[in-house]
Amino acid sequence: MMGELLFLIPMLPLCGALIIMFAGGRMSRKLLAAVASFSVIASALTILWLWPLAAPQTRVSLFDWFEAGALRVPVEILFSPLSAAMALMVTGVSALIHLYAASYLHNDPDVRRFFALFNLFVFAMLIIVLADNLLLLFLGWEGVGFCSYALIGYWYRNPGFAAAGRKAFLVTRAADVLFVIALLWLFRLTGSLSIATINQQATSLPAGTLTIVALLLLAGACGKSAQLPFSSWLPDAMAGPTPVSALIHAATMVTAGVYLLCRLFPLISLSPTALAVIGLVGTATAFYGASCALVQRDIKRLLAYSTISQVGYMFLAVGAGTVTGAMFHLITHAFFKALLFMVAGAVIHLAAGEQDLFRLGQLQKRAPLLFWLLLAGALALAGMPLTAGVFSKDAILVACFALNSPWWTGLGVVGLITAFLTALYALRLVYLLAADRDVTIGHGPVPRGMIWPLLPLGLLALVGGQLNLPEVWGGGTALQRWLQTPSGGVGTHAVEWGLAIVTLLLFVAAWLGVRYRFRAVPMPPGGGVAAFFTDGWKIDALVRNAVSKPYEATGRLLDGFPERWYTAVLPDWLGRLCQSAGRYFRTFTSGYVTHYLSGMAWGTFLLLAILLIGLLR
Amino acid sequence: MIVPLGHVLLFAGLLFVAGLAAVLLRRNLIMILIGVEIMLNAVGLVLVGASAYWRHPSGQLFALLLMAVAAAEISIALALVVYLKRSRGTIDVNRFDGMKG
Numbered sequence: 001m002m003g004e005l006l007f008l009i010p011m012l013p014l015c016g017a018l019i020i021m022f023a024g025g026r027m028s029r030k031l032l033a034a035v036a037s038f039s040v041i042a043s044a045l046t047i048l049w050l051w052p053l054a055a056p057q058t059r060v061s062l063f064d065w066f067e068a069g070a071l072r073v074p075v076e077i078l079f080s081p082l083s084a085a086m087a088l089m090v091t092g093v094s095a096l097i098h099l100y101a102a103s104y105l106h107n108d109p110d111v112r113r114f115f116a117l118f119n120l121f122v123f124a125m126l127i128i129v130l131a132d133n134l135l136l137l138f139l140g141w142e143g144v145g146f147c148s149y150a151l152i153g154y155w156y157r158n159p160g161f162a163a164a165g166r167k168a169f170l171v172t173r174a175a176d177v178l179f180v181i182a183l184l185w186l187f188r189l190t191g192s193l194s195i196a197t198i199n200q201q202a203t204s205l206p207a208g209t210l211t212i213v214a215l216l217l218l219a220g221a222c223g224k225s226a227q228l229p230f231s232s233w234l235p236d237a238m239a240g241p242t243p244v245s246a247l248i249h250a251a252t253m254v255t256a257g258v259y260l261l262c263r264l265f266p267l268i269s270l271s272p273t274a275l276a277v278i279g280l281v282g283t284a285t286a287f288y289g290a291s292c293a294l295v296q297r298d299i300k301r302l303l304a305y306s307t308i309s310q311v312g313y314m315f316l317a318v319g320a321g322t323v324t325g326a327m328f329h330l331i332t333h334a335f336f337k338a339l340l341f342m343v344a345g346a347v348i349h350l351a352a353g354e355q356d357l358f359r360l361g362q363l364q365k366r367a368p369l370l371f372w373l374l375l376a377g378a379l380a381l382a383g384m385p386l387t388a389g390v391f392s393k394d395a396i397l398v399a400c401f402a403l404n405s406p407w408w409t410g411l412g413v414v415g416l417i418t419a420f421l422t423a424l425y426a427l428r429l430v431y432l433l434a435a436d437r438d439v440t441i442g443h444g445p446v447p448r449g450m451i452w453p454l455l456p457l458g459l460l461a462l463v464g465g466q467l468n469l470p471e472v473w474g475g476g477t478a479l480q481r482w483l484q485t486p487s488g489g490v491g492t493h494a495v496e497w498g499l500a501i502v503t504l505l506l507f508v509a510a511w512l513g514v515r516y517r518f519r520a521v522p523m524p525p526g527g528g529v530a531a532f533f534t535d536g537w538k539i540d541a542l543v544r545n546a547v548s549k550p551y552e553a554t555g556r557l558l559d560g561f562p563e564r565w566y567t568a569v570l571p572d573w574l575g576r577l578c579q580s581a582g583r584y585f586r587t588f589t590s591g592y593v594t595h596y597l598s599g600m601a602w603g604t605f606l607l608l609a610i611l612l613i614g615l616l617r
Numbered sequence: 618m619i620v621p622l623g624h625v626l627l628f629a630g631l632l633f634v635a636g637l638a639a640v641l642l643r644r645n646l647i648m649i650l651i652g653v654e655i656m657l658n659a660v661g662l663v664l665v666g667a668s669a670y671w672r673h674p675s676g677q678l679f680a681l682l683l684m685a686v687a688a689a690e691i692s693i694a695l696a697l698v699v700y701l702k703r704s705r706g707t708i709d710v711n712r713f714d715g716m717k718g
Contacts, residue, residue: 591717593649593710598641 003060006050006079009087010126012043017119024112033102036115040098040122044091047084054084059132059196070191078132078196081483082327086259087129089331093251093338094122096453100342101243103449104349114154114241121147125252129259134183134193137260141179141224144253145172151248152240161239168233175223175230182216189213199266207271214274217264218281221257225311227285232539234308235292238300242345245300250307250341251334258314258330262323265486269321276407279319279400283411283418286312288537290421294428295533298355299344302429305536306381307337309422313396316415320408322399323485328468329392331479336380336389336461342454343374346446347433361435367446373458375430380461382426383419385504388464393419394499395470399487401495419503423510431518470496618669625666632659646701646708650694657687 016039024032061076077083098118105111124143131137146169153165187193189209190201202210221227226234237249248254261268261278268274289309296302310333317326350367351360364371380389397419400412468479480487532538632655639652661680668676702708 589717591714593713594641594644601637601641 002050002053003058003079004062005046006053006058006060006077006130007062008046009043009050009091010077010123010130012039012046013119013122013126015039017116017123020112020116020119024116027112029106029111030102032112032115033098036119037095037098037102039119040091040095043122043126044088044095047088047091050079051084054079054081057081065136071187071193073133073135073193075136076132076194077130079130082262082323082485083129085327085331085479085483087126089334090125090129090252091122093334093457094125094247096457097243097247097251097338097342100246100345100450100453101241103447104243104345105241106447108241110154114151117147117150117154118243118247121151121248121253125256128256132195134186134195134198137195138180138183141256142176144248144256145169145176145224148172148237148244148248148253151244152237154240154244158239164233164236164239168237171230171233172223175220178216179220179223182213182220185209185213185216195263199264202267202270205270210267211271211273214268214271215277217260217268218274218278221260221315222281223257224260225254225257225315226308227257227281227312227315228288229539231285231288231308232536232543235301235304235536238298238304242300242341242348245304246338246341246345249304250337254307254311255314255330255334258311258318258326261315261318262326262485265318265323268318269486275319275321277319279316279408279411282312282315282317282319283414284312285309286316286418287414287421288312290418290425292533292536293425294421295530296425297357297534299347299357299360299429299433300341300355302357302425303337303340303344306340306422306425307333309418310337310381313393313415313418316411317396317399319411320396320399320403322396322487324468324480324483324487325392325395325399327483327485328395328479331467332380332388332392332461332464335457335464336377336387339373339454339457339461340377340381342450342457343370343377346370346450346454347374349446349450357429357432360433361437363433369451370446371434373451373454374433376458376461378426378430380464382423382510383503383507385500385507386465388461388467390503391465391469394496394503395468397499398470398496401499402492416502416506420506420510423507424514427511427514428518431514435518620666622666622670625662629659629662629666632656632662644709644711646698646710649710650691650698653694654687654691657683 016036019035019039020027020032024035027035058079059076060079061074063075065073065075067073098115101114101118105114108114121144124140124147127140127143128137129140131140149165149169151165152168153162156162156165183193186198189205190198192198192201205213219230223230234249234254238245240249268278286309289305289307289312293302293305293309296305310329314326314329314333317323317329346367347360347363347370348355350363350370354360363374376387380387383390383393393415397412397415400408400415403409466478468477470477535541636652636655636657636659639655640649643649643652661683664676664680664683666676668674668680698708701713705712
């Protein structure tokens with residue numbers, strides 16, 4: 001009986017969204033925020049209350065969504081250690097961001113739409129996390145896609161922001177088509193859409209098919225998680241309000257791709273080719289994102305590229321076979337990246353909407369607490385030893401090196417280089433925000449409601465590594481024991497120590513480098529190379545030239561011959577034929593009764609004559 | 618039967634053609650209606666003649682029915698003629714071409 005209560009977890013945010021949608025018109029601003037926040041907090045508390053159900057993997061089916069032939073789609077959720085941990089992270093971080101958003105949007109006129117979509121997003125995300133059926137998961141998958149689209153274009157009166165929302169929608173939809181193909185193919189192969197059944201039957205599938213299906217799933221995950229080559233929508237998605245960037249485009253939705261691969265890991269792990277490709281995509285994206293983040297001038301775009309890069313690490317972890325490592329990094333990343341985004345929101349608030357890093361500064365004098373929070377997040381991102389980020393990142397790299405093959409060692413080395421770049425841009429962010437220069441003064445101090453939700457995240461960013469402290473550090477790997485998921489190859493302690501020392505050296509080198517470069521008042525980067533990286537390796541231009549322009553040219557070509565012929569020329573002829581035929585036939589109808597009667601008489605004669613001839617024969 | 622059936626049919630045929638000629642050639646609406654009546658009577662004559670020839674009463678019954686229907690029809694048609702005369706001022710069929718396409 002307790003099992004049915006699990007449906008409360010996604011239903012509470014849905015109820016919040018429905019209440020705000022249908023009854024929100026009469027509510028005050030504070031009540032709206034309270035309803036939205038409370039529904040998410042209640043959901044998080046429900047997860048904690050029902051936590052004992054996770055260890056024995058509770059599976060509950062509420063009703064059949066639809067049934068057609070062999071296809072049966074039950075609304076069924078699986079409360080396993082993996083989904084419980086993810087759901088707790090999602091609701092916990094969401095609750096803090098909801099509280100933050102209540103202060104952040106304190107003078108926005110349309111706050112009701114914001115909170116309705118925000119709660120709807122949490123509902124859809126929890127459906128992804130808890131669903132035990134790929135089609136139900138896909139419902140949530142498209143739900144978060146829609147909410148992301150609507151919230152990126154939240155200030156839709158600005159055409160640029162609305163276009164950013166459309167871009168995010170279209171790019172992720174393009175990847176979703178591949179995901180749907182994989183989904184239908186899996187149904188064809190196994191006769192079921194249940195994740196558990198698919199994972200069980202995966203071993204009996206032919207290897208070639210398995211690889212293609214896994215790659216299609218990877219493409220779907222890449223779209224949602226902004227991995228190459230679908231990465232270009234995420235930097236533009238920063239057009240939305242900052243809480244949206246923190247919740248959807250840093251902590252939760254963009255990690256849905258990683259989570260999907262983790263859930264389907266038993267299937268994917270059967271194909272070494274697919275794992276190698278996943279690792280390659282992850283590493284390439286991690287390096288790409290870090291290199292772009294190095295030169296960004298817009299604080300939110302910097303964090304967006306950083307998110308792309310960090311999610312790349314999670315893909316690398318899945319590729320290297322450590323689901324635990326991916327989940328560990330996913331969780332710590334959610335803590336410190338949500339923190340960084342919300343600090344960025346507060347900084348932008350302080351500077352009256354200014355987002356250019358080279359016009360911001362003096363943070364440690366104007367808001368010391370905010371500066372310390374920024375430092376906590378940035379150090380976790382940069383990989384300072386003993387913060388949360390470094391343990392999860394090292395776990396991934398150890399798994400790479402432990403595989404003992406040239407391919408994975410190479411990817412691990414690129415991962416290390418990326419870690420160095422990450423430290424560089426994270427510290428650059430801190431130094432630029434602390435730079436001593438004239439800055440625009442904004443709307444007064446940061447509201448207290450925007451600060452205190454950051455405190456738990458700041459703490460978690462520093463000590464979140466305790467969740468899965470490796471044995472080498474005397475930890476108990478609590479997350480690993482809870483999740484019971486594959487954790488890849490086991491590295492020797494020498495490798496782990498070596499890696500820890502290398503990371504420390506990289507961090508110190510990056511710190512010295514940034515300190516030297518930004519000691520004086522720094523100047524913005526210039527030149528063609530910087531522009532190349534600022535525009536994200538010109539991926540947008542590449543897509544425009546490789547996809548949009550050929551598409552438009554084909555369209556124009558088709559418009560010239562077949563379309564115009566079928567829609568204009570041919571109908572024109574037919575119309576004229578009918579017209580002239582009508583003009584001829586209308587002369588028959590003179591309007592005189594006598595003519596009609598004689599027509600009738602002649603017709604009768606004709607019929608009689610035919611009958612007569614027939615008789616005579 | 619004193620009169621042979623062939624004579625009856627021939628006479629009825631002539632009567633029918635005469636009625637049809639009146640319908641097709643005359644322009645006066647009343648003359649057209651008279652032509653229609655003549656055609657109906659030609660048909661009635663055939664029915665009666667055939668009834669007498671086969672010694673079967675159904676033909677005569679049909680003829681009676683025909684007379685009743687013809688009476689009803691002509692009364693409505695004449696009412697229409699009166700209406701047309703009043704509203705249009707004429708009963709010349711060539712003046713009515715409202716159905717011209």
